[in-house]
Amino acid sequence: MAGGVNLEPQIKICGLVNDEDARLLVKYKIQYAGFVLFYPKSKRCVSIDQAREIMKNLSPEIKTVAVTVSPAKSQIEEIERAGFDLIQIHGTMDMEGLEHSSIPILRAVNVDTQIQMEKFTKHIEDKISGYVFDGKNPGNGEKFDWALLDTIVKHNKKIMLAGGLNADNVRRAIETASPDIVDVSSGVEKDCGIGKEESKIKAFVKAVRNQ
Numbered sequence: 001m002a003g004g005v006n007l008e009p010q011i012k013i014c015g016l017v018n019d020e021d022a023r024l025l026v027k028y029k030i031q032y033a034g035f036v037l038f039y040p041k042s043k044r045c046v047s048i049d050q051a052r053e054i055m056k057n058l059s060p061e062i063k064t065v066a067v068t069v070s071p072a073k074s075q076i077e078e079i080e081r082a083g084f085d086l087i088q089i090h091g092t093m094d095m096e097g098l099e100h101s102s103i104p105i106l107r108a109v110n111v112d113t114q115i116q117m118e119k120f121t122k123h124i125e126d127k128i129s130g131y132v133f134d135g136k137n138p139g140n141g142e143k144f145d146w147a148l149l150d151t152i153v154k155h156n157k158k159i160m161l162a163g164g165l166n167a168d169n170v171r172r173a174i175e176t177a178s179p180d181i182v183d184v185s186s187g188v189e190k191d192c193g194i195g196k197e198e199s200k201i202k203a204f205v206k207a208v209r210n211q
């Protein structure tokens with residue numbers, strides 16, 4: 001990646017569905033907690049009320065991320081009112097909704113064979129605190145070619161790497177792409193697919209922190 005090497009990125013665990021998931025994030029000192037909202041097609045989708053209950057188990061230093069797909073203005077407002085730290089946006093950006101919001105944005109870029117960065121007005125650009133580079137279909141455990149991130153210029157934005165990461169491949173991903181944050185969901189999930197598995201989180205954290 002143009003602009004620096006980060007061999008011990010922060011960690012985001014995405015798709016929390018219950019209190020136990022949240023307690024594991026505290027135990028393993030994970031920095032970001034993601035909640036999939038307003039997207040019933042996802043098995044990890046929770047309501048804002050459920051997310052707020054789960055969040056009570058997090059420690060204050062963990063940043064909460066509302067993960068959305070093409071959120072409407074009213075949904076952006078609801079997310080802001082609920083007190084999330086960041087909104088992660090896949091799909092389309094409702095410029096009017098975002099113009100009037102002050103919640104920092106993580107813009108998701110779902111990568112297929114190349115990375116094409118969007119252009120935004122300065123007002124929106126200033127609200128984007130980082131980019132989440134993810135596989136083509138988010139939350140499906142799909143990787144993309146991490147070396148594509150080599151061409152990205154950071155412009156003071158956080159670079160988050162997602163898509164098919166797990167304890168076995170995350171160190172290689174870090175060494176290839178040197179992201180600021182690594183983001184995982186399927187790779188630390190229980191075999192039944194609902195909720196996070198402690199042994200997988202432990203192994204993931206060990207690999208990221210090179211312990």
Ligand SMILES: O=C(O)c1ccccc1NCC(=O)[C@H](O)[C@H](O)COP(=O)(O)O
Nearest residue numbers: 014042138139141142163164184185186
């Ligand atoms: O997780 C979902 O089901 C989901 C649905 C719609 C939009 C985004 C979604 N998840 C976003 C993410 O959490 C990241 O894509 C994720 O951390 C990477 O997922 P995975 O490849 O399963 O590790």
